[in-house]
Amino acid sequence: MENNVFDPQNQETDLSSKIVAGLERISEAFKVLLWEKATALGISPIQIQILIFIAYHKPALCNVSHLAKEFNVSKPTISDAIRSLDKKGFIEKDHSSSDNRSYTIKLSDSGVNIVSNTENFAYPLKKQLSSIHPSDLETLFKALSTFIYQLNRHGILTVQRTCYACKFYNNNLNSHYCNLLEKELLNSEIRIDCHEFEDKIN
Numbered sequence: 001m002e003n004n005v006f007d008p009q010n011q012e013t014d015l016s017s018k019i020v021a022g023l024e025r026i027s028e029a030f031k032v033l034l035w036e037k038a039t040a041l042g043i044s045p046i047q048i049q050i051l052i053f054i055a056y057h058k059p060a061l062c063n064v065s066h067l068a069k070e071f072n073v074s075k076p077t078i079s080d081a082i083r084s085l086d087k088k089g090f091i092e093k094d095h096s097s098s099d100n101r102s103y104t105i106k107l108s109d110s111g112v113n114i115v116s117n118t119e120n121f122a123y124p125l126k127k128q129l130s131s132i133h134p135s136d137l138e139t140l141f142k143a144l145s146t147f148i149y150q151l152n153r154h155g156i157l158t159v160q161r162t163c164y165a166c167k168f169y170n171n172n173l174n175s176h177y178c179n180l181l182e183k184e185l186l187n188s189e190i191r192i193d194c195h196e197f198e199d200k201i202n
């Protein structure tokens with residue numbers, strides 16, 4: 001049966017099911033770590049995610065429409081979170097774009113402060129990776145980046161900014177090349193959240 005990925009008996013003979021079950025455990029770890037941080041600071045998990053995202057992404061991506069796609073939630077959910085962050089003084093709205101119905105979200109000084117207090121929420125996960133051999137880490141990253149690309153191409157992950165989906169990416173005889181950076185990329189140099197990414201489909 002194809003659908004019984006969570007049946008431990010099926011997992012005994014099906015590696016893909018075991019991997020999916022493992023990814024589900026990891027997503028639980030993310031939720032727990034984010035909740036712990038959110039509870040300590042009195043803001044919601046999605047608000048933390050929005051603040052961290054804004055801190056590290058270009059203004060063109062910091063608007064309600066894109067954030068809704070990025071976090072797979074509705075625009076009203078993002079608007080509510082933005083309203084609350086605005087009230088708490090963590091963000092500022094920039095209405096200077098040509099479309100006066102939309103605005104770009106920027107961090108205020110206290111927003112920058114709270115990001116530096118929250119962005120380490122995933123550090124316990126990174127720390128555990130330090131005990132894995134570098135060559136295994138590279139293999140894991142290669143499989144993970146390919147998996148993310150496939151999920152996006154099948155409409156399961158709405159947003160991703162990996163080399164494999166980028167119009168500047170070339171694969172020649174199994175070696176990776178970025179036409180923008182004009183350099184070959186090692187497997188470990190494939191990006192999964194590139195500032196220069198442009199979707200090859202558009």
Ligand code: SF4
Pocket residue numbers: 161162163164166167168169170177178179180181191194195196197198
């Ligand atoms: S621009 Fe960025 S995402 Fe695109 S191929 Fe180059 S490094 Fe990869």
